[in-house]
Amino acid sequence: MDGATGVFVLIGACGAGLLLLGLVGAGLIGLVSTGVGGASGQTVAAFVGMFGFAAAGASLLLDARGPGAVAAAGAIGVSAALPTAVLVIRLSRWAENIPTDATPRRADLVGAIGVVVTPISPPRSGEVRVRVAGHPVKLHARADEALPLGADVFVIEATSHATVVVEPLPPLS
Structure with a gap:
């Protein structure tokens, strides 16, 4: 594995780690829940994870050794990460708005x-x-x-x- 692929895998692992922290409750102490620019922490983590892993895969397929190939791998990573972030946003909104029955009194x-x-x-x-x-x-x-x-x-x-x-x-x- 070359340097660019390793960096992309590391970025993907960081995103996956943040997502895992958010799922097991680190959001309760504010580590992941704040997000960036209005996006939830889970959305940011999913974007970063998908970007890193998709770019790493593209880097391997393109045999990215030069700056142009690394940039192309990064662009492929972004093109995979954007739909993932949109899907996470939609799923989060859907989960927040699930209708429930009133609690019995x-x-x-x-x-x-x-x-x-x-x-x-x-x-x-x-x-x-x-x-x-x-x-x-x-x-x-x-x-x-x-x-x-x-x-x-x-x-x-x-x-x-x-x-x-x-x-x-x-x-x-």
């Missing part, structure tokens, strides 16, 4: 129907499993009367994010 527990999974015997609490936003949730539960394992219940109050007051559901007849 304590008030969303009221009205949920569930089942007793640990018997409730006043004044001690038991546990119930209810569905909130389609997900099963196990909660501490209190009731005015004893409720056996497997009893169907209705949540009438959410006293905290993990404790509810329940009533037995009347039998369906």
